[in-house]
Amino acid sequence: MTSSSVGDAFFDKSRWRARSLQSRQLLAASLGLVAFLALAGYALDRAFLETAQSNLRTRLESYALEYASGIEFLRDGTLYVPDTPPEPRFERPGSGLYAEVVLPNGHWDSPSAQGPELPLGGMLAPAVDKFEGPLPITRSDGSSAEIYRLGKGLVWAEGGPQGEFPYTVYISEDTSALASQIRVFRRALWGYLGGAGLVLLLLQMLVLRWSLRPMRQVVGELKRVHRGQLARMSQQHPRELEPLTESINAFIESERENLDRQRNTLADLAHSLKTPLAVLRARLDNPTPEAELREEVATQLRRMNEMVSYQLARAASSGHALFAAPIDIEPHAEQIVRGLEKVYSSRKVLCEFEFDPNARFHGEPGDLQELLGNLLENAFKWAKSRVLLTVRVGDTSPGRRDGLLLAVDDDGPGIAVERVAQLLQRGVRGDERVQGHGIGLAIVQDIVRGYRGELEVRRSEELGGARFEVKLPPGL
Numbered sequence: 001m002t003s004s005s006v007g008d009a010f011f012d013k014s015r016w017r018a019r020s021l022q023s024r025q026l027l028a029a030s031l032g033l034v035a036f037l038a039l040a041g042y043a044l045d046r047a048f049l050e051t052a053q054s055n056l057r058t059r060l061e062s063y064a065l066e067y068a069s070g071i072e073f074l075r076d077g078t079l080y081v082p083d084t085p086p087e088p089r090f091e092r093p094g095s096g097l098y099a100e101v102v103l104p105n106g107h108w109d110s111p112s113a114q115g116p117e118l119p120l121g122g123m124l125a126p127a128v129d130k131f132e133g134p135l136p137i138t139r140s141d142g143s144s145a146e147i148y149r150l151g152k153g154l155v156w157a158e159g160g161p162q163g164e165f166p167y168t169v170y171i172s173e174d175t176s177a178l179a180s181q182i183r184v185f186r187r188a189l190w191g192y193l194g195g196a197g198l199v200l201l202l203l204q205m206l207v208l209r210w211s212l213r214p215m216r217q218v219v220g221e222l223k224r225v226h227r228g229q230l231a232r233m234s235q236q237h238p239r240e241l242e243p244l245t246e247s248i249n250a251f252i253e254s255e256r257e258n259l260d261r262q263r264n265t266l267a268d269l270a271h272s273l274k275t276p277l278a279v280l281r282a283r284l285d286n287p288t289p290e291a292e293l294r295e296e297v298a299t300q301l302r303r304m305n306e307m308v309s310y311q312l313a314r315a316a317s318s319g320h321a322l323f324a325a326p327i328d329i330e331p332h333a334e335q336i337v338r339g340l341e342k343v344y345s346s347r348k349v350l351c352e353f354e355f356d357p358n359a360r361f362h363g364e365p366g367d368l369q370e371l372l373g374n375l376l377e378n379a380f381k382w383a384k385s386r387v388l389l390t391v392r393v394g395d396t397s398p399g400r401r402d403g404l405l406l407a408v409d410d411d412g413p414g415i416a417v418e419r420v421a422q423l424l425q426r427g428v429r430g431d432e433r434v435q436g437h438g439i440g441l442a443i444v445q446d447i448v449r450g451y452r453g454e455l456e457v458r459r460s461e462e463l464g465g466a467r468f469e470v471k472l473p474p475g476l
Contacts, residue, residue: 057131060150060171073156092464096174115140124168126152148171276300324361340380351387359391374444375408380411400474407469409460
């Protein structure tokens, strides 16, 4: 295998890992679980060790106090230790439990200390306790061991100051008993924690599969949509996935609408051109004077040019755009108005703006220009002296981009309510004496429908003429 193929294989493997949400979450959760169990085990182990050492110290201190309660000094300073120890192990040599009384000029050992080499302990000041360990010792058989030792500084004061005798009691115990307890505890601790970790890991896998089931359902529906088994994504998904499925459905619908619009445009163009072509064919097949033929050709060519212009303008409107960047409307409006003011300079029409600075158009710039251009041109065509362009933020919805309200008012003659539907039809003009093709408002209506909006035509309350109001809904 070449180096490039090895690199490709590694890249594919790493990409697969990166794309597996379940593997990533399971790995992260498992690492977190292992870290938690390790820290918990360490904390419990330290707590048990400290507790065991504290209990050992308490036990050794109780032995020292029992020895101290029976110790006496004769008048010549001779030490007297009771024959009965607090624990039988003090009587057995090498038992692992040792007692020692240290005097300023000597010391006493319990029978159990005969044989092992214990570390020497010094005198402690009265009322001073000292706990230390583990300390190394050598047993009677020559083996090494360790002990914990508690020293307690005391004073025997029978008979006043002349009878005060300072001494120190040391009680030592082999660490083997404590080590055995710690081993048993650690074996149980890590056994239980390991079992709990396996159970939690299995439960975690089940919970993870259950929580990711909606994602697998979304993937399955997408595959069925791709194969043509479903027309769109269903609505039965958790709240967190609803924006995703709604965006996918909107994208699917947008693509289908674009395809349908392209098919309809081609079909409409073919159907529209059929009649002029048939007329021309009939004129060519029949004897026709040249002047009449020229006039007929010019008429049909003009009709075909108007049809092609309309269909091209209609096809240029891209309709509802998903995930489009917001477009500032005012610069486009100013550019269009400057051009219209030159065209209608003889009439001295004045266009006023009322803009909300937060209003934005989410779509294609060409659609915005077609929308504004046709509405403003229609207003300039019919206005006496004033045109008003109003742009505001429309309806809002949580988690969605804001809607848009765009209105154009003029002070012209207005439009009768019963003529609104007819005026928005293709090729219909408000006045046959006014130059135009009658397709501008139809293009506006097609664009508004493509963005799932509404176009309303009514009398302008502010200027008295017509008011064309476009409402675009909140987007994804």
